Amino acid sequence: MSRPLPEPVINLINELRKLSGVGEKTAMRYVLNLMKRSPEGVRALGETLYRLAEDVKPCSVCGFVSDGDLCDFCSDPARDGHQICVVEGVAVVLALEKVGDFQGLYHVLGGAISALRGITPKKLRIGEIVQRVSDGDVREVILATGADAEGETTALYVRKMLEGLPVKVTRPATGIPMGSSIEFLDAVTLMRALRGRKEL
Ligand SMILES: [Zn+2]
8 A cells, every 4th residue: 555645735735726727736736846946946835825915916907917906097196097897806907018008097896797607797797897888987888798698697787787877888899709718818819809899
């Protein structure tokens, strides 16, 4: 019978496996790799992880990651506050910023409505976007949720919640292949999709 792995090793494998895309083999490879590091190196990684939990929080306005109350977008006076691009997650913001075409602000919902996964509208930052539009001088809300069924449902739901408010609601229509997640689109497709947005 093979000697079982020490508990700290098992624990770390289990923690790493909770990350999306990391299976048992990958987790094991990471752990073996970490064990080759100096104790100081591993401690530094632990400290970095600790700081991630302690210092990084969602921006109080838009939900993007921030190490202060406001994120870099919301605190940048050069960004156009008349336009808000609503996305499911942080990764989409990063993809859009890579393109660099959009100069407005963002609103991160934290997912998409999904009956299957038990994600109700209340679990998303939908009330917050309605509040932002009610409070501020927002002229256009771009609903850049995914082109899959959940993304479509979410876009229509947010559209409904914004009904009656003096704001144009658009959706990037052109070029987004059905069923695709916006964050995986290439830059050109993404730019075309955003430029070719239509009123919803
Ligand atoms: Zn923000």
